[in-house]
Amino acid sequence: MFDWSARRAVERDPDEYLPVGYPISGYCDHAGGSTIGRIDVGLKSSYLIGRATGCDIVLDHASVSRQHALLVHHHTGKMMIKDLGSAHGTVVDGQRLRTGTWLELCEGSVVRFGASTKSYVARGRDLSHFLL
Secondary structure, eight states: OOOGGGOOEESSOOSOBOOTTOOOOOEEEOTTSSOOOEEEOSSSSEEEEESSTTSSEEOOOTTSOTTOEEEEEBTTSOEEEEEOSOSSOEEETTEEOOTTOEEEEOTTOEEEETTOSOOEEEESTTOOEEEO
């Protein structure tokens, strides 16, 4: 069981992002146990997640908003996520994020977007990949 109290929710934007190309590694996977894909999120300082074709990570599900969430690498090396006001929400480790509130992801954090049944698990030393 994940200790939710150990997490820090941040009410304001992270003050700095890591520069593009910051050398980190990791991955994210499907929480059901079997990995069905891998998304590298260690190549850029931020990733826009949503249904729109212009997003960095495009999720093809009707309940995912066009611009659903933002994933960033903070200058401290932490990975943070926030919901951008999506209609169906973003859930991390079973807790729905409040719109606009940053949350630090940890190794093994399970993230779901909207009503999609796909889960994304943050993996790797520096959380730079999602497996699905």
